[in-house]
Amino acid sequence: AAENACRVTLGQVNQVRPKLPLLKILQAAGAQGETFTLKEVMHYLGQYIMVRQLYDKRQQHMVYCGGDQLGELLGLESFSVKDPSPVYDMLKRNLTSAAM
Numbered sequence: 001a002a003e004n005a006c007r008v009t010l011g012q013v014n015q016v017r018p019k020l021p022l023l024k025i026l027q028a029a030g031a032q033g034e035t036f037t038l039k040e041v042m043h044y045l046g047q048y049i050m051v052r053q054l055y056d057k058r059q060q061h062m063v064y065c066g067g068d069q070l071g072e073l074l075g076l077e078s079f080s081v082k083d084p085s086p087v088y089d090m091l092k093r094n095l096t097s098a099a100m
């Protein structure tokens with residue numbers, strides 16, 4: 001309705017709310033707050049992989065996340081950053097829209 005529409009400012013329509021297990025991972029990478037843009041979620045996940053040294057130093061596109069909470073969320077031991085589909089599937093399961 002009209003009163004709802006004016007409540008959602010442009011800055012908020014693209015916010016997502018991570019479910020708790022994903023939020024904990026983002027916070028471990030320095031994220032503050034509970035809602036983010038998808039770009040921010042990806043940035044913090046990248047930071048998390050770097051800080052936790054989950055990527056292979058020689059084959060830097062390979063991420064070995066088995067034994068880490070990230071691997072629990074993804075349901076994978078490892079993945080290549082060249083194939084983002086497992087990450088997007090995990091985000092579908094672990095993000096809700098924060099608008100409204």
Ligand SMILES: C[C@@H](c1ccc(Cl)cc1)n1cnc(-c2ccccc2)c1-c1c(C(=O)NCCN2CCN(C3CCCCC3)CC2)[nH]c2cc(Cl)ccc12
Binds near residue numbers: 042043044045047
């Ligand atoms: C294109 C982008 C991407 C983004 C999303 C996806 Cl689903 C795949 C791929 N990407 C390309 N390489 C990486 C990457 C590789 C190794 C370690 C950390 C990040 C990323 C990822 C970023 C990111 O925000 N990337 C910024 C620039 N990166 C360049 C790579 N740089 C590092 C490469 C290893 C050596 C140190 C620098 C870090 C900054 N966020 C991610 C989150 C996840 Cl779940 C997985 C990967 C990434």
